[in-house]
Amino acid sequence: MQEILVKGKTLPEAYHQSLQELYTNGIITACPDYKQKQKECSMTIFVAEPLAEPMISKLFIGGFEELEQYRQEILYGILDFLIGHGWDYTYHDRIAKQLPFIYYELQRNPYSRRAVIDVRDFAADTKEGNTSPACLQHIQYFIRDQKLHCKVLMRSNDAPEAAFMNMFAFIMLQEKVANKLGCQMGSYTHRANSYHCYEKDFQLLENYVYKIKTCSLEELTYPYEGYFKELMEEARPKIARKVEALKQKRK
Numbered sequence: 001m002q003e004i005l006v007k008g009k010t011l012p013e014a015y016h017q018s019l020q021e022l023y024t025n026g027i028i029t030a031c032p033d034y035k036q037k038q039k040e041c042s043m044t045i046f047v048a049e050p051l052a053e054p055m056i057s058k059l060f061i062g063g064f065e066e067l068e069q070y071r072q073e074i075l076y077g078i079l080d081f082l083i084g085h086g087w088d089y090t091y092h093d094r095i096a097k098q099l100p101f102i103y104y105e106l107q108r109n110p111y112s113r114r115a116v117i118d119v120r121d122f123a124a125d126t127k128e129g130n131t132s133p134a135c136l137q138h139i140q141y142f143i144r145d146q147k148l149h150c151k152v153l154m155r156s157n158d159a160p161e162a163a164f165m166n167m168f169a170f171i172m173l174q175e176k177v178a179n180k181l182g183c184q185m186g187s188y189t190h191r192a193n194s195y196h197c198y199e200k201d202f203q204l205l206e207n208y209v210y211k212i213k214t215c216s217l218e219e220l221t222y223p224y225e226g227y228f229k230e231l232m233e234e235a236r237p238k239i240a241r242k243v244e245a246l247k248q249k250r251k
Helices: 011-025 064-076 091-096 099-108 159-181 199-214 224-234 236-250
Strands: 003-008 027-031 036-047 116-118 136-144 147-154 184-198
Touching: 003 011, 011 036, 011 159, 011 184, 011 199, 036 159, 036 199, 064 091, 064 159, 064 224, 064 236, 099 136, 099 159, 136 159, 136 184, 147 159, 159 184, 159 199, 184 199, 224 236
Parallel strands: 003 036, 147 184
Antiparallel strands: 027 036, 036 184, 116 136, 136 147
């Protein structure tokens, strides 16, 4: 299985490199669970300055509303009420229960190697009939040189449809933890043991790579501060109404 490492100063730089590498060097394999083929590799994505601008790639499924909703899901658990009502878990629920330990451990020993959040729940994720075990496996935080560094491990990650939103939200979580601990932001590393594109999205991946090769980074990105963040904030009332409608439907 191909092992690939990409590095970038900003999130879009590193993400775009990962798409190119998957397209060029990924191996086509069978994917029987989803009745199609996939292009796959193992990918490590290193972002040196995760809050550096431009922070938003134009090459992901969705827009400002979808990105804001996902950010709120990860940081605030706005869909946690669905657990037990069609959902077995949320990332937020599993992460939030362990954050107090992260704060305690890194305050106890800023050089600790024990600040790990285990998102995988063996009993729940391997039970018979579970068709959507957690893709996110664990998150580890390090404080080095007064900066909080984040290392994320995914067992599986859909490159064109999910990876950017995943990384953006996990960086927002990293910022929250850094602020709580009084640290500056360090690097972000995103490891996907299976970084893949399903056959149904082969053309989408090819289109993304064509744009990366033929357009400048400026043409393929938005600044977060001063532009995209404001659009995301404007979407909050609509998202709140959508969440409330889901709650009412559940009753």
